[in-house]
Amino acid sequence: MAPALIRPARxxxxxxxxxxxxxxxxxxxxxxxxxxxxxQGLAMLLANDGAVVLVAEAAGRVVGMCSGQLTISxxxxxxxxxxxxxxxxxxxxxxxxxxxxxxxxxxxxxxRKIERLQLLADRNNTAALEFYRKLGWQPxxxxxxxxxx
Numbered sequence: 674m675a676p677a678l679i680r681p682a683r684x685x686x687x688x689x690x691x692x693x694x695x696x697x698x699x700x701x702x703x704x705x706x707x708x709x710x711x712x713q714g715l716a717m718l719l720a721n722d723g724a725v726v727l728v729a730e731a732a733g734r735v736v737g738m739c740s741g742q743l744t745i746s747x748x749x750x751x752x753x754x755x756x757x758x759x760x761x762x763x764x765x766x767x768x769x770x771x772x773x774x775x776x777x778x779x780x781x782x783x784x785r786k787i788e789r790l791q792l793l794a795d796r797n798n799t800a801a802l803e804f805y806r807k808l809g810w811q812p813x814x815x816x817x818x819x820x821x822x
Contacts, residue, residue, distance in 0.1 A: 676731065682728045724740065725742075
């Protein structure tokens with residue numbers, strides 16, 4: 674397989690990104706796939722200066738993505754980066770693309786003097802949890818709660 678390039682996403686990548694989110698949401702019990710909503714959210718991220726969407730592109734195709742957005746942390750007294758979506762197409766998993774995407778995301782954060790990255794992962798996605806553990810991510814004592822309004 675051709676090597677992949679990590680680059681910022683462009684509006685022309687939207688349909689490929691929506692396709693990757695279909696894969697991600699298939700394994701996340703808390704979210705339903707709705708292409709119109711995912712397209713809208715991605716477009717909002719692309720237009721937001723406080724967010725970044727990165728893609729892994731190989732042979733002219735988007736085969737992975739990672740997104741993050743700034744939040745204000747009172748614990749940090751500044752910004753933290755919430756990693757929103759991290760997914761690599763199945764045929765490309767195990768080739769280091771996820772690691773590369775997160776490395777570039779960390780570089781983006783470091784350039785903005787952001788010291789903490791955080792993410793949510795499905796507690797039953799053992800492969801993802803092991804992936805993050807190998808990259809030095811640490812679990813916290815916090816749990817995520819939500820309420821729709």
